[in-house]
Amino acid sequence: MQTSEIARMVSTAKEYYWPTFARDASFFDLPTSIITSAEGLFVVDIHGNRYLDTIFGSGAMYLGYNHPEVMEAMLGQMKRVASQCTFFVPTPPAILLAEKIASLTPGSLKYTIFGSNGTDANETAIKIARQYWKIKGQGTKYKVIGRKRNYHGMGLGTLSASGHMFRRAPFEPLMPGFILINSPICYRCPYDLTYPECGVLCAQELRRAIEFEHPSTVACYIGEQTIGGGGVVPPPPEYMKIIRDICDEYDVLLIADEVITGFGKTGFWFECQKYGIVPDIITMGKGIGAGYGPLSGTHVKSEIAELFKGKDAFQHGYTFGGLGYLAAAGLAAIEYVERHNLLARATELGTKIRQELEAIKEGSAVVGDVRVNGVMAAVELVKDKATKAEFPDRAAVARLVADVGLKNGVLLNCLTWYGDIILLFLPLNTSDEELGMVFHALAQAVAEVERRFL
Template sequence: MNNRTIVERDLAVLWHPCSQMKDHERNMPMIPIKSGQGVWLEDFEGKRYLDAISSWWVNLFGHSNPTINEALKAQLDTLEHVILGGFTHQAALELAEKLVEITPPGLDKCFYADNGSSAIEIALKMSFHYWRNLGQIGKTKFITLENSYHGETLGALAVGNVALYKETYGPLLMEVITVPGPDCYYREPDESWEAYSIRRFADMDRALAEHADQACAVIVEPLVQCAGNMRMYHPVYLKLLREACDKYGVHLIADEVAVGFGRTGTLFACEQADISPDFMCLSKGLTGGYLPLSAVLTGNRIYQAFYDDYQNLTGFLHSHSYTGNALGCRAALATIGIFQTEDVLGKNRTLAAAMAKALERFRDHPNVGEIRQTGMIAAIELVKDKQTREAYPWQQRRGLRVYRHALAQGVLLRPLGNVIYFMPPYVITEQEIALMVETAWQGIQLAVQD
């Protein structure tokens, strides 16, 4: 078996996600992967690629992690899956207990689904249904931030604000209230992240004051808007938002699908603002990158609004066939176990510092508008003009040049437009960080040439 054979067979039958398939015939040749070990992926001809983006932000502790492997092997010999409607099993129960233990206070109940978008749909429906059960039928809208992204099912897409994903499907989507965001890329030259985030919160406060009677919830990605070009903001915004949601009687949904499980420097991003949301959505790193699984954590106050006699029809009748899948839950338990037996966050601080040091060389680059970092997430924004921050036309696909160069050098980078970002597995070494960043430097040098 060789790369070419696999690619030919693939293009005959597979339609890949987030792709213009014509690109794979020329601009973005398909990379067939045979195996993975640690931060490295290997194709069918022995070439290796450093997975600098954790395979779409899901992998925490490396490919073929022995701890997670063993947990899955043991679970496979016991139970692979069982309906969770009216049944339960040890892995789902233990994981729910563990998630209630490690998430912020007040998140007492766990509802499972299959992926991040499904978790968002559940949180939206629970919030709406909660107010309906309380007789507040006028609460039907959601407040969201500009540049936000929450997934690609219709409800999740509606509360997002990245035109590339959303615009085509506009006629299918519910109307939402979109508020200018706290994206610190736009702060004044001498303005701190904290000061800018406080200043920008005024827009959210006005929206809540105006729409409190209509709004079910505010939904945000804490600290980092990942698909929105890895734009970042200060934790003070979350603190102010929690206070305002309480003041105006509106739920707070924290979409920690991408930023949870240590990505931002704390186990959950909300911890940096010392807040508890009404709903916390988790997926991606939840299973260490092994299996699709998501969870929505909420509190007893929400739960009690649905707890009633069946005849009153107040129950949350939402389901997925693979809800609480035993293999997924066991992978998640093994992943959380690594956090609890090793000093992962401490080691990540060291790795994040190494990444920051390696990125310093980009600071004075004439085509770098900003270097930004929150924990184990870092990004470089390419611009046509450093002084004005004029962006390159998206049609030029400068980021694609970086992607192609990196692959040739054995590094998997997948820029978001003209933003080159790094979100590697936590088992990366400082030497591998240096390789990753050096490759990005070379790629950017090529990308900015006219």
């Protein structure tokens, strides 16, 4: 683009485009705020600069951008039927994707109802849980237990189930019947305990909450397993098993939000498989259509879904839930992962990421914690490793991290919601060379933070 065109685009964006997630027009002063093309792991900004992305829509594009096989499948279906109102009729790719997903998930998980984003997948799940208990003649079970620092979406229901307090406050009061319990965040344990001596008290808190509310009132538990956007925080290995057992004991449906963690990121198709548990409902978004457009799914056990019939049929659906071209993209991506054994690659990448990040932590006075689960990782920066004190000006630290990243050709995202946490959500087909670029940029950024802020 010519300089004058760039200037016009930026000023038009500032005047008309309302940026999401609480950013203002100054966002468009960042050189990388407008992307013009992308391929593989790289994006090109409006100035023509090429950068390696490290976040991919929080793991949505799990094979990177514009993957040739995914594009071919998607464009092929688009040419056949560009769009159709999925209120009424599906296209073959959506049916085949539902079948494929059922073959990848454990236990009796079988049916998928499609939507168009992670928020509505979770709204759908909560509605299924509430109606399920009505169908079973236990309509007093309506409460939803979520977790602090988890995120399930922007709708009023999903926001009520989410524990990102800064996102809730402007819209309060939120919906009644939603309760939040602590999440397993060992680095900053809410009880100031240490794992494993803690006995995974945070999981036992679910029992206390159900008993306090009374089991006859609780419909479901909803949670991420590894917290994603809240700072990539994997649970202790036994945590989900304890949650599953408590849900079984009290007749509470377990909804696992796998909007980020689904589709191979943990080295398993779904994270629940890593812990050997079967949720009652898995919600999917982001990667379900390879991250190439708005598609989501609420995936439900057969013994639950099959109760929704006759007078109890599910009064629910979206105009564009399950668009065929996105389902075709999703199917092509799954086939690619299978053909190239990329679940194993995700595990291998996870091992390499852990080694590199541990080494960076070892040599740094500002890396307090590193967390890794497959291709998802976090580097938590602190002012004082002994006390875990955060930097007083989180935004300044985050800006510096991003600047150093850009100088090294890498988009580094340092989120400031819960401290300064650099997040990585890398595609399953990341090469060793690309991984090397990420670590080089990260090491430089961490060193610069130490130099400037300590």
